[in-house]
Amino acid sequence: MIYLMKLLRNDAVELVKLFQSDPNLIDEYVMETYEVIDEVEDLIKSYITLRPLDDVLRDCREVRERVRKGFKGRLAGLLIAVKDVIVTKNLRTTCASKTLIDFLPPYNATVIDRITAEGGIIVGKTNMDEFAMGSTTENSFFFPTHNPWDLSRVPGGSSGGSATAVSAYEATMALGSDTGGSIRLPAAYTGISGLKPTYGLVSRYGLISYGTSLEQIGPMARNVGDLALLLSVIAGHDPRDSTSLYVDEVDYTRFLRLTPIKNYKIAVIRECIEEGVDKAVLTSLNRSIYLLESEGFEISEVSIPAIKYALPTYYIIAMAEASSNLARYDGVRYGYHVRVEDRLWDEAYSEVRSNGFGIEVKKRILLGTFVLSAGYYDQYYLKASKVRKLLYDEFLKIFNQYDVVLTPTAPSLPPKIGEVITDPMKLYLSDIYVCTANLVGLPAISIPAGIVDDMPVGIQLIGPKLGEGTLINIAYIHEFKTGLKNLTPTVVRPYVQS
Amino acid sequence: MFDYLELWLERVSRLALISIRDEEREVVLRDMKKIIEFFNSINVLDLADVEPLFMVLNERPVLRDDVVGTSLSIDDVLANVKETSEGYVKGPRTA
Amino acid sequence: MSSHNVKIGLEVHVQVTSLKTKLFCSCSSDYRGKPPNTNVCPTCLGLPGSLPVLNAEAVKAGLMVALALKCSISDLLIFSRKHYFYPDLVKNYQISQYDGVGGAAIAKNGFITINFNGGPKVVRIRRINVEEDPGKIIYPTGSLLTSKYTLIDYNRSGIALLEIVTEPDLTSPKEARIFVDTLRSMLEHMGLVNTELEGSLRVDANISLAGGSRVEIKNISSSKDVEKALAYEIIRQSKALEHGESIRRETRHWDDVKKVTVPARIKEVEEDYRYFPDPDLPPIKLSATVIEEVKSKIPELPDQRVERFIRTYGLSEYLANVLVARKVLADYFEECVKTCKEPELIGNIIVNDFKRWVEELDLSMNAAINMLPPTDLCRLIHLLNGNVINIKILKGVIPKVLKSGKNVETVIYEDGYADISDESVLMRIVDEVIQENPKAVSDALVNPKAINYLVGQVMKKSRGRANPDLTNKLLIKKLNEIGRASGSAG
Numbered sequence A: 001m002i003y004l005m006k007l008l009r010n011d012a013v014e015l016v017k018l019f020q021s022d023p024n025l026i027d028e029y030v031m032e033t034y035e036v037i038d039e040v041e042d043l044i045k046s047y048i049t050l051r052p053l054d055d056v057l058r059d060c061r062e063v064r065e066r067v068r069k070g071f072k073g074r075l076a077g078l079l080i081a082v083k084d085v086i087v088t089k090n091l092r093t094t095c096a097s098k099t100l101i102d103f104l105p106p107y108n109a110t111v112i113d114r115i116t117a118e119g120g121i122i123v124g125k126t127n128m129d130e131f132a133m134g135s136t137t138e139n140s141f142f143f144p145t146h147n148p149w150d151l152s153r154v155p156g157g158s159s160g161g162s163a164t165a166v167s168a169y170e171a172t173m174a175l176g177s178d179t180g181g182s183i184r185l186p187a188a189y190t191g192i193s194g195l196k197p198t199y200g201l202v203s204r205y206g207l208i209s210y211g212t213s214l215e216q217i218g219p220m221a222r223n224v225g226d227l228a229l230l231l232s233v234i235a236g237h238d239p240r241d242s243t244s245l246y247v248d249e250v251d252y253t254r255f256l257r258l259t260p261i262k263n264y265k266i267a268v269i270r271e272c273i274e275e276g277v278d279k280a281v282l283t284s285l286n287r288s289i290y291l292l293e294s295e296g297f298e299i300s301e302v303s304i305p306a307i308k309y310a311l312p313t314y315y316i317i318a319m320a321e322a323s324s325n326l327a328r329y330d331g332v333r334y335g336y337h338v339r340v341e342d343r344l345w346d347e348a349y350s351e352v353r354s355n356g357f358g359i360e361v362k363k364r365i366l367l368g369t370f371v372l373s374a375g376y377y378d379q380y381y382l383k384a385s386k387v388r389k390l391l392y393d394e395f396l397k398i399f400n401q402y403d404v405v406l407t408p409t410a411p412s413l414p415p416k417i418g419e420v421i422t423d424p425m426k427l428y429l430s431d432i433y434v435c436t437a438n439l440v441g442l443p444a445i446s447i448p449a450g451i452v453d454d455m456p457v458g459i460q461l462i463g464p465k466l467g468e469g470t471l472i473n474i475a476y477i478h479e480f481k482t483g484l485k486n487l488t489p490t491v492v493r494p495y496v497q498s
Numbered sequence B: 001m002f003d004y005l006e007l008w009l010e011r012v013s014r015l016a017l018i019s020i021r022d023e024e025r026e027v028v029l030r031d032m033k034k035i036i037e038f039f040n041s042i043n044v045l046d047l048a049d050v051e052p053l054f055m056v057l058n059e060r061p062v063l064r065d066d067v068v069g070t071s072l073s074i075d076d077v078l079a080n081v082k083e084t085s086e087g088y089v090k091g092p093r094t095a
Numbered sequence C: 001m002s003s004h005n006v007k008i009g010l011e012v013h014v015q016v017t018s019l020k021t022k023l024f025c026s027c028s029s030d031y032r033g034k035p036p037n038t039n040v041c042p043t044c045l046g047l048p049g050s051l052p053v054l055n056a057e058a059v060k061a062g063l064m065v066a067l068a069l070k071c072s073i074s075d076l077l078i079f080s081r082k083h084y085f086y087p088d089l090v091k092n093y094q095i096s097q098y099d100g101v102g103g104a105a106i107a108k109n110g111f112i113t114i115n116f117n118g119g120p121k122v123v124r125i126r127r128i129n130v131e132e133d134p135g136k137i138i139y140p141t142g143s144l145l146t147s148k149y150t151l152i153d154y155n156r157s158g159i160a161l162l163e164i165v166t167e168p169d170l171t172s173p174k175e176a177r178i179f180v181d182t183l184r185s186m187l188e189h190m191g192l193v194n195t196e197l198e199g200s201l202r203v204d205a206n207i208s209l210a211g212g213s214r215v216e217i218k219n220i221s222s223s224k225d226v227e228k229a230l231a232y233e234i235i236r237q238s239k240a241l242e243h244g245e246s247i248r249r250e251t252r253h254w255d256d257v258k259k260v261t262v263p264a265r266i267k268e269v270e271e272d273y274r275y276f277p278d279p280d281l282p283p284i285k286l287s288a289t290v291i292e293e294v295k296s297k298i299p300e301l302p303d304q305r306v307e308r309f310i311r312t313y314g315l316s317e318y319l320a321n322v323l324v325a326r327k328v329l330a331d332y333f334e335e336c337v338k339t340c341k342e343p344e345l346i347g348n349i350i351v352n353d354f355k356r357w358v359e360e361l362d363l364s365m366n367a368a369i370n371m372l373p374p375t376d377l378c379r380l381i382h383l384l385n386g387n388v389i390n391i392k393i394l395k396g397v398i399p400k401v402l403k404s405g406k407n408v409e410t411v412i413y414e415d416g417y418a419d420i421s422d423e424s425v426l427m428r429i430v431d432e433v434i435q436e437n438p439k440a441v442s443d444a445l446v447n448p449k450a451i452n453y454l455v456g457q458v459m460k461k462s463r464g465r466a467n468p469d470l471t472n473k474l475l476i477k478k479l480n481e482i483g484r485a486s487g488s489a490g
Ligand SMILES: [Mg+2]
Pocket: C096, C131, C163
């Protein structure tokens, strides 16, 4: 057995340091990564578009020369996977949809510009549920992605390909997008960390919209340190996004401290542990609670009765926004197309949209159209927006008293491929704990809390507005105490010297 | 059984310009029914006095100065267009 | 016509042409005359991932109009998405405003006072919206009905529009026309809209006759056509009603070539715009400070200007109103008065002759003013005052200038309207004669009597119209100059 991973086992910060002292190591690291990809990609299918090794090596040579000349980019030489919902100039961006099967964006998302400015190298575009609609990465036009811990299970979604690429060492870090848990759920299912930032902290410019008012781009990594590094690079004000917050640049790695910045008060939401949670999940959660308590943190139970309405509220709003955001796909200016000659516009559009979108996307557009339509707006969209306000106020109250809220990330272990996809209620249920943070625009992180039956389990911490530093500080302490860092999923174990 | 839903589906299909294929129809109608019932669960709440929150508030929305920036090159504009004619995008008939 | 109890409401779309960029992106607002699809970016092309960012100046423009139209202004500026599918609409929704649950128009409940039949009339403004213009569809055969496909140019996509909607307070086509003219003049005076630019002002008119349904006429592009389209509709509808037919609620299109209205859509599409607040654009507080700032920048508006014209220049109310109805015309008038006084005479000439001919010849006001600039109009008045020409000749010169593009002097000279007593006109002939007769000039320089030959030549050239005394004077002056020049050179 050849052990492929020598450099790869290092944390990102360590790698960047190594590359600074010996820029030639960048090539070696890229080769190692591509060897791993060669071994595991056919099994897990993380990438829709993997950049050819030669192209990546060309970028890598460029970074190497810059480093030789003194460039100190925070990501200099690191390979980063990008969810295929984020536009990349002249690199195909599909949203895992037939609708955008050949779309070549003429521009970069702001996060991409930020990453490349720091010397990061895009390795490829990762698989996802079509237009980020799903929780399993089975709703991809191309293929489902498999969980590297158990190939018969889903990796979670919709940022499933980004999660598996990171988990299986096919990239050092990744960007996901999170509309209702799409970063955190797959992070939990694949044993990595994922963070959804405060709404407005990371630019949405270049993020192909699904649920505009809910979603953020966020980092995914194998450890909290890497996560903090990538967040530091992508966070910050962007004049191209009207919802962008005026914030100063923050170096989140300064929250990577084992001594807590303060004596944290943590709230556990009673409704999230009372019922419907798997024993495996509850056991891991309880161990984390115990561990955090032993750190001296104060842990209390709080009740938010309205939280049981968060899931339908989230889906009503997300689908309403989706029905609007996806109206533009008509085949005229880009994407899947039918010939226009002698076709009436609504007929041609209907053909494009009916053939280009997958069934889950069509369902969500139709339902979203419904909740906004005359006669139903008040009953669904308006009412959901009022529930959203209730939840928003509840969380404001909680954060007057507590520093973070703790919940499971998912109610159960990752389902088997094909198990939940046929039943929307089962599928939607996986978002029950993660979707609330999107409704209220607050930052939330999922971190590994245990491994049960050789499957990872995650917990979620929700913070107050712009409380990313607090989340990272607690997550870092938790990671150190549990030792749940740089986990090795089954599929790559043969290539690691233990 | 799905009479009412059939009508419903026809209306939203027309508004969204999305049709459901015959072979998908039964499953879609079944799922839609479930999801609408799921949506209806929020109807038990009395929210008459609650203001809606359509988006998380941003106290300082970003505005732009009235300064001309760069536009895309015609090649970039037309690169993704399947049917063009002398720089125009070819579209379907409107009548 | 009034027997039908006509109710007319207008929806006026004006482009804020004073802005340098589009409403939500930094593409140039100057899209006219550019090759198709060369004035677009990801945002105004609606590319996946692109986002809108509001032009701050557009907000101020909207507020200024709201204030001028005496509207109440919304506390929050909220943009809503209006959904419908059409090939000119890049996102298949238009970012607009919605006066309903979750939305707000920037302003509502205002009014404009127009002058109709010699008296004032108040027309209520229902609301004002700030919204984006769609792209432009070109029909390859020239007709919507016969084209097998469309050609789309997105250069116009995203241009800032104000949509100004009236209550159905107008009762005749003429009144509608005056309303549009009054509104246009207000917008011109605020410096927001150059209405001479093609497509910068578009009107949709709603009209109903007693016993009929509301009919909407789309896409009328001038106040003149507003009157024509509405007059056409009244005749069409009243005929139908007289024949016992019913008028159904429909949308019609104004064909400005054939001057008729035609049913706009073969297909009637269900109207359900599914408005909801655009989550890409957080609401903006319209603070009292901003509103005050805009208020302080509102320039003199037409009604104030009319008053000033009456007070300062002693114009009749009629003259003042006609002049101010077009800002360029009122500016022209003031420029002329500055040069040669005589406001009443100038006002009369501009309104009764200049403006009439501009309309008759279908010229743009700006082009006409370029042909007869204030200095030239003043020259005519000067000639009139010096009894060189009479008022009848003056009135005759104006259309000749506007038709030929020749300047005043040339027209007067060529047409033999006058004894040429005007120095500058005569000087031109004197110069020509001196140029053409070098020998006679050198003779005259040594022998003063030889000047008579040159006088004769000037008379000949002017076909006997040159004033002899002045000719003599000018020739002597010119010869002296030449003499001095050659003397000092030698
Ligand atoms: Mg409009």
